[in-house]
Amino acid sequence: MPYNFIATARRVLDEEAQAVAALSARVDKDFENACERLLACTGRIIVTGMGKSGHIGTKLAATLASTGSPSFFVHPGEASHGDLGMITSEDVVLALSNSGETQEILTIIPVIKRKGSGLISMTGRPESSLAQLSDVHLNVAVKEEACPHNLAPTSSTTAALAMGDALAIALLEARGFTPEDFALSHPGGSLGRRLLLKVDDVMHGEEQLPVVSASTPLSDALLEMTRKGLGMTTVVDEDGKLIGIFTDGDLRRTLEKGVDVRVVGIRDVMSPRPVTIQPGRLAAEALQLMETRKVNGLIICDDQQRPIGALNTQDLLRAGVM
Structure with missing residues (x-):
């Protein structure tokens, strides 16, 4: 019999939807604390992450930057070879790691602490090294990956992406960010025309x-x-x-x-x-x-x-x- 692609797709979507839905119960004082620290940040929000978490971090940095929270992504591997100079004491670092034990991130934490930058982490293991070393930790753990071998980052990256969006939109609303403000970051293409044209x-x-x-x-x-x-x-x-x-x-x-x-x-x-x-x-x-x-x-x-x-x-x- 031919492989049932539709059944697999529906299973993946259902599992990832359940992973995202489970996050709602974890939006608590820690989330509020993270938002307050990011809102009070006088520098930039520096997002970092390795591998798939890094890809999610890149998107999150772009979303934050386009919604009123100045942000950019720093690769943790490159940070150890000079890019740490981009981070200042006025910045807040937002580190993504599902395991919370990503070596490239743990390596740069002492320097982040020495600079006096804030550190917020997003991991799937509250007991991990990264979570314990952070000023604020956001728990994005998932029951299992949508991958049948529970290996490929799927549900975990979706959960991290959703939590990142929740942070960005919470900050957007707290800042009173308007459609006109949004347009200034999107002057090109059809989006810019829709927002800027009078x-x-x-x-x-x-x-x-x-x-x-x-x-x-x-x-x-x-x-x-x-x-x-x-x-x-x-x-x-x-x-x-x-x-x-x-x-x-x-x-x-x-x-x-x-x-x-x-x-x-x-x-x-x-x-x-x-x-x-x-x-x-x-x-x-x-x-x-x-x-x-x-x-x-x-x-x-x-x-x-x-x-x-x-x-x-x-x-x-x-x-x-x-």
């Missing part, structure tokens, strides 16, 4: 914005829509305040009613109370508003409710927000 950056404003007064005949409003090419026009009162919108969809509904576009006024066929957003808001917020209100476009209005711009889903798509 409606002002993608809207059609000034001469590109279609605007007609409430007294405008529908035929003239259609000419304005054609000139600006947005498939809509804003409608304003005598003070320039937005009172409605007329779109291609409104035009189709108007024609279906047999209305003569040459004699009817725009006020009689416009849609009142269009969906608006203020300038300075994130483009991602505009997208969420459009999805919630089920509209394909938004009008950007100033604090006097005067239209200053417009955008649609195509604008957000071109900008990489969608």
